[in-house]
Amino acid sequence: MEVHEEAPQTAKQYSKHYYPSETLPLQQLMHWIAFSRVMGIGAVRFRLLEDYVQGDMQAAWQAGLAELCSAGLDEKTAEKFLHQRASIVPEQELERLEKRRMRVITWRDDEYPPLLSKFEYAPPVLYIYGRLNEDDQQYALGIVGTRRMTSYGRQVTEKLTTELTGGRVTFFCTYM
Numbered sequence: 001m002e003v004h005e006e007a008p009q010t011a012k013q014y015s016k017h018y019y020p021s022e023t024l025p026l027q028q029l030m031h032w033i034a035f036s037r038v039m040g041i042g043a044v045r046f047r048l049l050e051d052y053v054q055g056d057m058q059a060a061w062q063a064g065l066a067e068l069c070s071a072g073l074d075e076k077t078a079e080k081f082l083h084q085r086a087s088i089v090p091e092q093e094l095e096r097l098e099k100r101r102m103r104v105i106t107w108r109d110d111e112y113p114p115l116l117s118k119f120e121y122a123p124p125v126l127y128i129y130g131r132l133n134e135d136d137q138q139y140a141l142g143i144v145g146t147r148r149m150t151s152y153g154r155q156v157t158e159k160l161t162t163e164l165t166g167g168r169v170t171f172f173c174t175y176m
Contacts, residue, residue, distance in 0.1 A: 023108045030090035031057040032106055036125040037093065038084050040077050043121045048072035050124075061090065102127050 024032065035041050035057060041049070049060040052071035063071070068078035097104065105111050105126045116122045149157075 023110075024106060026094065028055075028057055029104065029106070030094045031061045032125055033093040033097070033104060034061060034085075034088050034090040036123070037088050038081055040080050040084075043123055045073060045077065046124045061085065097127075102129055104128070 035046060035049075049063075049068075049071050050057065052067075053059040053063070060068075060071070065075070065078050065082060068081065069075055073081070105128055107117065107122070107124050112126070116126075
């Protein structure tokens, strides 16, 4: 998906069925999502970058080694990011979400779970199907795992989520 001048500027304008985020412009959102795909950039490093670029994660995505280090990343992490950045296309990350009919909830969204937001290591991006309601604040389950899932891990996750879905449990994940 190419983002052009006439493209929607917020998720609310994007599609009547697909709402990736309620608050971020799409140009910013796609970079939040792209950062969530980078190994080595978790909540703490994401906050460092976000603070350094004053919320402009597109600028953080385009930063060079010196800027990344000035933001607080160590040189090894910054180099790993630059290497991974070459294989991640932010626009394609939005396409992947749309194909899966997934949304993201970011730290900036009112919908971000308030209890989760109190943790220092709370993920900047959560992936979700559907919408949250007030009950979901009590009955939500976050699925956290490895980026390199084994077939056994996939089977167990599918079994657990399938069994719990009928019990009004909302699932979040931090990686798609």
